[in-house]
Amino acid sequence: MAFTVGSAWAQPSPTAEVAKLLEQGKLSEAAQRAQNHLKQNANDVQMRFLQGVIATEQRKYDQAIQIFTALTQDYPGLPEPYNNLAVVYAAKGEERKAAQVLEQAIRTNPSYATAHENLGDLYARMASDAYAKALQLDGSGKAMQPKLSLIKQIFPAAAPIATAKATATASAAPAVAAPVAAPAAPARTPADKPVAVSTAPAPTPAASAPVVVTAAAPVADAKPAPVAKPAEPAKDKEAAKPAEPAKAKETAQPDRQQHAVAAVEKAVLAWAKAWEQQNMPAYYAAYSNHFDPQGGTLAAWKAERKDRIVGKPAITVEVRDLKVSVHGERATANFRQYYAAGSYKATTRKTLRLQQEGDKWRITREETGR
Incomplete structure (x- = not known):
């Protein structure tokens, strides 16, 4: 199940320090800092939330349940405390309580993807446990085994990482047209006359002459039809030519x-890979010189990122559910980011704003929780 640390509030300096200690795995020091801060700032929502995350990482589940329950009561409109409360219940083996809490998180915010994913994982686990128990009662278990394997495939533990190749292939695949039912033949009346079926090859669209329907006449009295003037098909052919460049232009745009x-x-995938490999030159190259660090200078931001990335064990x-929209030389990439370093794990929504610089797309703004 995904565990979120929340990102709905701007982090002041004390919470940033505690979050950094948590990310580095220094749980005792992080817990002490959080407790000292809350003595002076008891209503700091983000610090209370981090205190619950720290307690969970320390496996102090009862303390974590108390913290997250209090947050759901004080701030019932926030889905993140519900989510983490459910994670703690699940860690204790209380799956039904966890499911109830996740359902409450979804009612609070129906679009909260983390709660949906966790609830799916939880239901899969509960179903798997139920089937395992049924196998024990059945004795042989041979007939039940395929069901147990199947249920584990319904909700995979982690969504596949988005790849540019897979997305490009999906977007380029032609749509399959639904079969169109043939119109029903009209009922034939006694007045209908037999229709003569011609076996001559159908004329091409360019050379087709207007078809004139006349009353039926005896074949012997039929007069030879006048020969069509060659100028008319040529005129029709010339009129059809301008449509071809227009069609090619329309195809080129998509x-x-x-x-x-x-x-x-x-x-985006190259940016994530550089971060994962702690390749700072490639990581910095993913950002534009016009990148907005949202506070402070670009040089200070680079130094801070290097300190937080380099040296991690x-x-x-992982980039999941990647969706990209392009408007001219600017683009927006929305996805769910899964991050893990040591014992610290987090899943959050992320939005990257990019602009085209030559033949490269570089990040100009980075937003978390959107």
């Missing part, structure tokens, strides 16, 4: 759009 979307997706950065 191709350029798809190429731009694929390029943005590739840039292992970093995992």
Whole structure:
């Protein structure tokens, strides 16, 4: 189940320090800092939330339940405390309580993706446990085994990482047209006359002459039809020519759009990979010189990011549910980011604003929780 640390509020300096200690795995020091801060600022919502996360990481589940329950009572409109309360209940093996809390989180915010994902994982776990118990009671278990395997595939533990290749292939696949039912043949009346079926090849659209329907006449009295003037088909053919460049132009526009979307997706995945590999030159290269660090200078932001990335024992950065929209030379990438470093794990929504600089797409703004 995904565990979120929340990002709905701007972090003041004390909470930023505690979050950093938590990320580094220094749980005791983080807990002490949080407690000292809350003695002077008892209503700091973000610090209370972090205190609950720290207690969970320390496996002090009863304390974490008390903290998150109080937050749901004081701030019933926030889905994050409900989510983490459910995670703690699940860790204690109280799946039904966890499911009830997650359902409450979804009622609070129906679009909260983390709660939906966790509830799916929880239901899968409960169903799997139920089938396992049924297998024990059945004795042989042979007939039940395929069901147990199937239920584990309904809600995978982690969504697949988005790739530029997969998304580009999906967007380029032609839509399959639904079959159209043939119109029913009209009922034939006694007045209908037999229709003559011609076996001659159908004329091409360019050379077609107007068809004139006349009353039926005896074949012997039929007069030869006048020969069509060659100028008329030539005129029709010339009139059809301007449509071809227009069609080619319309086709070229979606191709350029798809190429731009694929390029943005590739840039986002390269950014995540550089972060994961602690490759700071490649990581910095993903950002524009016009990047807005939202407080402070670009140089200070780079120094802070290097301090938080380099030296970690292992970093995992996964981009899930990536959606890209391109408007001219600007683009927006929305996705769920899964981050793990040591014992610290977090899943959050992220939005990257990018702009095209030459043949590269670079980040100009980074927003969390949107």
